[in-house]
Amino acid sequence: MLRIQIITIIASVAFLFLVFRMVVKGRLREEYSIIWLLFTGILVTFSFWEKGLLLVSNLFGVYLPANLVFTISIFIALVYLLHLSVVASKLQKQNKLLAQEMALMKIEIEKLKEEIKPE
Amino acid sequence: MMNILIIIPCFNEQASLPRLISDLGNLKLPEKYNVSVCVVNDCSTDDTKQVAKKLDVILIDLPVNLGIGGAVQSGLKYALLNNYDLAVQMDGDGQHPPAELQKMIACYEETGASLIIGSRFIVKEGFQSSFLRRLGITYFHWLNKFFTGKSIYDSTSGFRLFDKKAIQLGARYYPDDYPEPESLVFFSKAGLAIKETPVVMVHRNGGQSSIRSFTSFYYCVKVTLAMFFSFIRKP
DSSP states (O other): OOHHHHHHHHHHHHHHHHHHHHHHHTSSOHHHHHHHHHHHHHHHHHHHOHHHHHHHHHHHTOSSHHHHHHHHHHHHHHHHHHHHHHHHHHHHHHHHHHHHHHHHHHHHHHHHHHHHSOO | OEEEEEEEEESSOTTTHHHHHHHHHTOOOOTTEEEEEEEEEOSOSSSHHHHHHHSSSEEEEOSSOOHHHHHHHHHHHHHHHTTOSEEEEOOTTSOSOGGGHHHHHHHHHHHOOSEEEEESTTTTOSOOOOHHHHHHHHHHHHHHHHHHSSOOSOTTOOOEEEOHHHHHHHHHOOOSSSHHHHHHHHHHHTTOOEEEEEOOOOOOSSSOOSOOGGGHHHHHHHHHHHHHHHHHSOO
């Protein structure tokens, strides 16, 4: 086994463990963990299956396997960042709605308090 | 009887608020108008909330800072909820003299438009603001003409009157930051009539404009994009 293989195996397994732990502790929601588990799974697979990367590179017509790894991982990272921006936008929208509802309710509560005040 | 809600979005306006409210209280409008004032405290860091509480106003106290658009929308939601006939957005810094409200209402009575904008530029009088700001306003005038087909001179004006239809639409959707030019595209696409009437504005008594120099480039880019997307979005 190559030295780099051992390093990647250790790193990806450690990463997998970290993701697991975060989900168990409730710091990472399950729906967001899917993508991380998936990619770590792919990483682990290719760290063991040395020939696999070469095979896939040939399939895509990429000369250097490393280039394929970089291209794909950067692309996936970009897509995921976009996804996170979408999540942030949604949260902002919900946050705004909640704040407004809350402020309007405060007025209603004050009104009710006035009404039930004993004369 | 027509019920009007004056919506005053406030962020740190403790200095100018009491005078504005008392001016509004002294305002003489035709008999059939019944005016209520609503202060939207957009999570001010000064004593705006305490100041507003002592005044005779409806206080919408936002728990987090939503920006001018979110604050105005809160007021519109309140107006919708309480069945107001008209709503007027007015700056909290005293830039919009309450007396000018009469012109807006007169314009509404005359034209029956859904959205009346108090404009600084139709007749050149009063406070005209700085050169760069005027340049920006010219740009937005051109942009608005392109997107809405209407000639609106003061598209960034925050002095506006909404009728019931506009209140309903605005309560459903209103942009967050720098909402004025974008909302015009939105309202215009929804088929609302928009009219402009000249008003006199004065120098701000206190507080700061939401448009400062270092952010003005970002402002232009953001608003241009927002107007474009509002234009291609299905209403």
